[in-house]
Amino acid sequence: MSATDFDIPTLRARRTNKWHKFAPDVLPAWVADMDFGVAPAIAAAMRRLTDNQEYGYAARDGVLAGAFSRRMASRFGWQTDPAHAIGLGDLVQATFSSVMAFSEPGDGILLQLPSYPPFMGAIADTGRRLIPNAMRDDGQRWVLELPATVDPRLRMLIFCHPQNPTGRCYSRAELEQVAAFAIRHDLVVVSDEIHADIIYPGGGHIPLASLSSEIAARTITITSATKSFNIPALRCAVMHFGAPALLQRFLAKMPTRLLGSPSVTGVDATVAAWDDGQAWFEEIMAQLLANRDWLARTIAAELPGVSFRVPEATYLAWLDCRGLELPCSAGQFFLDKARVGLNFGETFGPDYAGFARLNFASPPKVLAEVVGRMVDAVRTR
Secondary structure (H helix, E strand, O other), rough: OOOOOHHHHHHHHHOOOHHHOOOOOOOOOOOOEEEEEEEEHHHHHHHHHHHHHOOOOOOOHHHHHHHHHHHHHHHOOOOOOOOHHHEEEHHHHHHHHHHHHHOOOEEEEEEEEEEOHHHHHHHHHOOOOEEEEOOOOOOOEOOOOOOOOOOEEEEEEEEEEOOOOOOOOOHHHHHHHHHHHHHOOOEEEEOOOOOOOOEEOOOOOOOHHHHHHHHHEEEEEEEEOOOHHHOOOOOEEEEEOOOHHHHHHHHHHHHHHHHHOOOOOHHHHHHHHHHHHHHHHHHHHHHHHHHHHHHHHHHHOOOOOOOOOOOOEEEEEEOOOOOOOOOHHHHHHHHHHHHHHHHHHHHOOOOOOOOEEEEOOHHHHHHHHHHHHHHHHHHHH
């Protein structure tokens, strides 16, 4: 079986949230994991753990940070110091802890909308104030327009790069604008770069902190192998601080014992993915590119009233369904009428009920069934 050849019964047999959130007659295309397998190097790393019964306290000091630095250098030409990296369970935890370390209740946090919902949770649940910065659809792509004036208590920017859910891969010029804005307003930046590997032809990921030492000194880069190598259940992520002083400020407010640590399975799988999984990943990217392009053609031809800007990155399509003039939110319509589970647009911001996010990282036959149900629902409504 190839890395991308799985049928619906096999996928439904997996004990994953993706395939068990909705009723059994619903086809899921929501949460950002892939309906594929894993790299042979990851499978081998997991077998080694079980074969050797390595279930005691793990000896992995520095292993994850070293793999992170090697990956950033080989993939993006970014030289990082492993001593400035912290391993932890997931990036939502990294976002919450950063907000708590570098701001106070009542402070403002700037966030581009539409946005990955846990970013808004990290602001609201810690008593900070969301300062929304809406992206604009210019007819070709979603563009970033930073505010001309800022709240006097603005302290941080949560920056998703590549952007979820719009699929934008920001250019160097756009990133330089972000860096200049953060420096001018003395902001700490949390740069979520978890989708950095998943870039389509014509684009290239540039880590925000790689632009200059000045922006690096205020940037926490958070990333993981989970999206590109399909291992979210293994719980492993990295926070990288662009300067020692930034790391010390964080540790003064957030003891690492409070953060816990990544699992040994997550560490070993991540190291295997970043060091030895690239050939598998290239096979996956070829399928994602084919899926993305098929989806764009099919929606244009079969779903009038639905549009999306073809993503430059990620395996997520941000569908604009406002042209359908639905009596309910787009996500609710496709759940009720098509029995397809998408991410509801309103969870990415209150103004986006007419949108839905579709995960197209599925075998072609599964994706075709998802979209076919959506087409039938629109035609027969």
